[in-house]
Amino acid sequence: MASLKSCLSVVAGMLLLSQTLVARAELPDFTPLVEQAAPAVVNISTRQKMPERLAGGPATMPDLEGLPPMFREFFERNMPQAPRSPGGRQREAQSLGSGFIISADGYVLTNNHVVADADEIIVRLSDRSELQAKLIGAxxxxxxxxxxxxxxxxxxxKLGKSEDLKVGAWVxxxxxxxxxxxxxxxxxxxAKGRSLPNESYVPFIQTDVAINPGNSGGPLFNLxxxxxxxxxxxFTRSGGFMGLSxxxxxxxxxxxxxxxxxDxxxxxxxxxxxxxxxxxxxxxxxxxxKPAGALVAQIMEGGPAAKSGLQVGDVILSxxxxxxxxxxDLPHLVGGMKPGAKASMDIVREGSRKTLQVTVGALPAEGEELTASGDSGAERSSNRLGVTVTELSAEDKKALDIKGGVVIKEVLEGPAALIGLRPGDVxxxxNNQAIxxxxxxxxxAQALPKNRSVSMRVLREGRASFITFKLAE
Structure with missing residues (x-):
C-alpha cells in the first residue's frame, strides 16, 4: 500500500510538472518582437516658449488620490521646470512622449497632446541620435x-489592422x-470599441498594458x-497606471x-x-x-439628418x-464616412421600423455651431405629473429655435419632482407624442399608462434629452 501511494505521488508530481511546462510553453516570448520593432520607436521632446508670469518654480505632480475617478490625458505637458529667470525673460517648457516611424523617409506618428503648442519638436532615435521634426498636421x-x-x-x-484584433489577445x-x-x-x-467622455470619434482599444506618462503616442503591437x-x-485616480489603458x-x-x-x-x-x-x-x-440604438434627442436645423426626414424621438438601430x-457606435461609424456619401438608417418610430436614406454631411470645424431644433409640443398643468405649465411666447420659441412646446411654471409634489424637472424646463x-x-x-398626460416606463423630452438651457418615469397605480 505504501508503495502504491508513493507511485501515485510520483505520477501526480509528474502531471503537475507537465501542466506547468505546458502553461509556460503557451506564454508568448516577446524578445523577437522587441528586437525587430524597438528601433522604429522614438522618444519625443518639445520646447515651448512660455511667458515669465507662467513660469514658476519646480513643478511637482499633484496628489490626485481621493479625487473622483476621471479620464485624463495621461501625458503631462508641463514637466518639472527650472526656477523663473530674472528680468521678465521667457523660459522653455519641456515635455516627453513617444512615437513611431511609419515610413523610411521619416514620417512619425504620435499623439496631438504630445506636440500641441510646441515651438520645437525633437525626435530621438534608438541610437540616441536626435532629429528636428516638422509638424505636418494634427x-x-x-x-x-x-x-x-x-x-x-x-x-x-509594420502596420496591422486593428479591426482584426480580438479581445483577450496579447499586446x-x-x-x-x-x-x-x-x-x-x-x-x-x-475590450474594443470603448467610448470615453468627450471622445466621440475614436472607438478605443482597452488593454491592461502598463502605461504611464511618457508612453503617450507610442505604439501598441500584436504578437x-x-x-x-x-x-x-x-483611467486613473492617482495619476499613474491602474490597469486601464x-x-x-x-x-x-x-x-x-x-x-x-x-490635405x-x-x-x-x-x-x-x-x-x-x-x-x-x-x-x-x-x-x-431590449436597450439598443441611439435615441435622437435633438436635430440640427438644415443638417443632413433634418433633410433625411429623421425626427426627434427616432431610435437609430443601424x-x-x-x-x-x-x-x-453611431458617431464612430458616421465619422469614418466621407462627406457626400450615401447611407441608409434603420430606425424605430412610434413602435414601427422604417428605413431612411441620408447624405452624410461634413463635420463643422470646432467652434462652428449650428442651431438645434426639433419637433415640439406644449404642456400644461397636470395633477398626475405634478407640474404647472404655460404656453411659450413667440419670442421664446424663436430664442429656443423650436416650433412649439410648453414651459414648466411650477413643480409640485409628484413624478415631475422625483425625476428632477425644474421651472423653466420646456x-x-x-409618451412619444409631440406636444x-x-x-x-x-x-x-391624462392618458398616460400606469406602471410602465413613459418617456418625456425636456429642453433645458438649450440642451434636449429624454427622461423616463413611471406613474404608480
Missing part, C-alpha cells in the same frame, strides 16, 4: 499628430514612461509585431494621418444630431425588445447594415 478630435524628420532608410514599424507597448526610453510592457486586450494602436489615455486603433490613426499628409486637415462625416443612450426604461417606453448597439414630447398645445399636453 487632429485634436482623435488626438493624432503626424510629424516629419529628414532621413533615409530609417527603421519602420505589447514600447515607449518612454517618465523618460525611460524603450521601456517594454505587455498585457491583453480588455505578429504589427502596430494595432497608439497608446493615448489611461486606452489606445487609438491604427486604422483610425492611419486614415487621419493620410488625410493630414494629403492638411481631416474631413469627417456628420449627421447633425444630438443622441443619447437607450436604457431599459427608454427601451420599454419606445417599444423596443447604419448601412452596421448595428448600433451603444449610442456611441417639454416638447410626452403642440396646452390642450394636447393635458390630453396626453
Amino acid at each position: 487632429d485634436p478630435r482623435t488626438d493624432v499628430a503626424l510629424l516629419k524628420v529628414e532621413g533615409k532608410s530609417l527603421p519602420t514599424v 505589447l507597448a514600447i515607449g518612454s514612461p517618465f523618460g525611460f526610453d524603450h521601456s517594454v510592457t505587455a498585457g491583453i486586450v480588455s 505578429d509585431g504589427e502596430v494595432i494602436g497608439i497608446n493615448s489615455q489611461i 486606452f489606445a487609438i486603433p491604427i486604422d483610425v490613426a492611419m486614415d487621419v494621418a493620410n488625410q493630414l499628409k494629403s 492638411g486637415k481631416v474631413n469627417r462625416g456628420w449627421l447633425g444630431v444630438v443622441i443619447q443612450e437607450v436604457n431599459k426604461d427608454l427601451a420599454e417606453s419606445f417599444g423596443l425588445d 447604419l448601412n447594415g452596421q448595428p448600433i448597439v451603444m449610442s456611441a 417639454i416638447t414630447h410626452l 403642440d398645445s396646452v390642450a394636447v399636453f393635458a390630453k396626453v
Whole structure:
C-alpha cells in the first residue's frame, strides 16, 4: 500500500510538472518582437516658449488620490521646470512622449497632446541620435499628430489592422514612461470599441498594458509585431497606471494621418444630431425588445439628418447594415464616412421600423455651431405629473429655435419632482407624442399608462434629452 501511494505521488508530481511546462510553453516570448520593432520607436521632446508670469518654480505632480475617478490625458505637458529667470525673460517648457516611424523617409506618428503648442519638436532615435521634426498636421478630435524628420532608410514599424484584433489577445507597448526610453510592457486586450467622455470619434482599444506618462503616442503591437494602436489615455485616480489603458486603433490613426499628409486637415462625416443612450426604461417606453440604438434627442436645423426626414424621438438601430448597439457606435461609424456619401438608417418610430436614406454631411470645424431644433409640443398643468405649465411666447420659441412646446411654471409634489424637472424646463414630447398645445399636453398626460416606463423630452438651457418615469397605480 505504501508503495502504491508513493507511485501515485510520483505520477501526480509528474502531471503537475507537465501542466506547468505546458502553461509556460503557451506564454508568448516577446524578445523577437522587441528586437525587430524597438528601433522604429522614438522618444519625443518639445520646447515651448512660455511667458515669465507662467513660469514658476519646480513643478511637482499633484496628489490626485481621493479625487473622483476621471479620464485624463495621461501625458503631462508641463514637466518639472527650472526656477523663473530674472528680468521678465521667457523660459522653455519641456515635455516627453513617444512615437513611431511609419515610413523610411521619416514620417512619425504620435499623439496631438504630445506636440500641441510646441515651438520645437525633437525626435530621438534608438541610437540616441536626435532629429528636428516638422509638424505636418494634427487632429485634436482623435488626438493624432503626424510629424516629419529628414532621413533615409530609417527603421519602420509594420502596420496591422486593428479591426482584426480580438479581445483577450496579447499586446505589447514600447515607449518612454517618465523618460525611460524603450521601456517594454505587455498585457491583453480588455475590450474594443470603448467610448470615453468627450471622445466621440475614436472607438478605443482597452488593454491592461502598463502605461504611464511618457508612453503617450507610442505604439501598441500584436504578437505578429504589427502596430494595432497608439497608446493615448489611461483611467486613473492617482495619476499613474491602474490597469486601464486606452489606445487609438491604427486604422483610425492611419486614415487621419493620410488625410493630414494629403490635405492638411481631416474631413469627417456628420449627421447633425444630438443622441443619447437607450436604457431599459427608454427601451420599454419606445417599444423596443431590449436597450439598443441611439435615441435622437435633438436635430440640427438644415443638417443632413433634418433633410433625411429623421425626427426627434427616432431610435437609430443601424447604419448601412452596421448595428448600433451603444449610442456611441453611431458617431464612430458616421465619422469614418466621407462627406457626400450615401447611407441608409434603420430606425424605430412610434413602435414601427422604417428605413431612411441620408447624405452624410461634413463635420463643422470646432467652434462652428449650428442651431438645434426639433419637433415640439406644449404642456400644461397636470395633477398626475405634478407640474404647472404655460404656453411659450413667440419670442421664446424663436430664442429656443423650436416650433412649439410648453414651459414648466411650477413643480409640485409628484413624478415631475422625483425625476428632477425644474421651472423653466420646456417639454416638447410626452409618451412619444409631440406636444403642440396646452390642450394636447393635458390630453396626453391624462392618458398616460400606469406602471410602465413613459418617456418625456425636456429642453433645458438649450440642451434636449429624454427622461423616463413611471406613474404608480
